[in-house]
Every structure is written in C-alpha cells, then in structure tokens.
Amino acid sequence: MTPARDPLLEVGPRLAICALLQGAKWADFATVRDTVGAGDSVISKHTRTLEDAGYLEVRKGAVGRRARTWFRLTDAGREALTAHLAWLTELGAFGL
C-alpha cells in the first residue's frame, strides 16, 4: 500500500467515521453518531460526502416504524483510508 494523503479524509469527522467503519461490516447511524461524538446533521453531511466519493455504502431499513440507516466502508474507502493512515504514520516518523 503506497502512502497517500487524501484531503477528503481531513475534513470534520470523516477520518473518525472511516476508522470506525474499518473494523465492522456495517454500523448504524446512531452508533456512528454516538461513537464519533457529533450531531445528526454533521454525520449526515459528512457521510453523504463520503458516499458521493464512493467511500461509503448506505443502506436504509426499518424495524417496525423506526427507520434505520446502515453504513459500510467500500473497498475504495478502505484503500483510501489505509493509504491515508500510512501517510500519517510516515509523517509521524518524521516528527511532524
């Protein structure tokens, strides 16, 4: 994996969202919101951007009357995150 900076992951909680989803197959909206510690609108906005970039897959479902939205990191998102983390690790090695 070649280290590569991804400016898309440097805005708001996007890196945190992707890091959370890296370890799971699917995570629901409330879990992402509570774990990342951001509000509904912030999560909605940034997950939409990540979805548009092809980094996230979004699935909507319902349990009874309750709608539930699930997120999953796509292969493209996983690759971008791994490359970005490798880049950050390299920077860290230089003490930046």
Next chain:
Amino acid sequence: MTHEAMAQVAAQREQLAEKARLPWWFWVLFTVATVGLVGGPLFARALPGDVSTYVITWPSILVYAVADRLVRWTRGISLSTRMTAYPSARRPGIAFLLIGIVGIIGVSTLHRVEQLPWAVAVLVLATVLMVGAMVAMQRAMRRDIREGRVRSA
C-alpha cells in the same frame, strides 16, 4: 496534526472494540443452541415417540440465527462472518468448527452404540470447548479491531 489524527483513529477503534463485546444473553442463547446442535440425538431420544434428531437440531440452528440478528440490532454494528476478515480469529474459528464436527459425530456414534454416559460426557466436553473457542475468537476479533488489522469485511 498527525498525532491528533492518529489518536482519533485509535479512539474510534477502541470504542468499536468495546461495542463488539457480546452481551450475557447472547452467551446463554449460544450455549443452549450449541447443546441442542451437538446433543440432538440424545434429546430426540428423550422425547416421547419416534422423534427425528432434526426436531432438535433445526430449532438450535434457528436460535443461533436469532441470537446473531438480535445482537446485530442491539449493538448497532455487524461484524464480518468471514474468517479471513479478522486474521487473529482464524485459529480459534477453525478450532470451533473442528470441535463442533467431532462433537456431533462423537455424540451421534456413541448414541447409536448405546454408550449414553460417554455420549453425555462428549456433549459436555464439546460444549465447553466450543464456548471456549468462541470466547477466544471474540477476543481475537476485538484485538484485531483495536490494532486496525481488519481486512475487507
């Protein structure tokens, strides 16, 4: 900047690993289902009439499926069922499958040759080992999550 970003990543992984912990009721359902699956022939024998083993094994498989679905909905996350996704969990996962297969064959064979005390002993041993392997597998999965080793789920 780098330090902050990496700390953020580590915090998310840690929180996910904690969220991935299975609740106590899952372990109850899992143990009940495992006992039913491995000890199917013994329980079918105890029921009145000529009852097929499947009367016990199919509901046991259903209990596994229900427990899995319940856990997914209550935790708000689902983890991959592919053994390759969590590299450290592969060994306990294989052990779980092997113990299960040996246990089912062992109980079934001993039941057929009317060695009931031995069949019960194999059932108890296989259940304990399978639950132990599952505990080890879950622990390994949480470790992989913490250390960012999870592969494409």
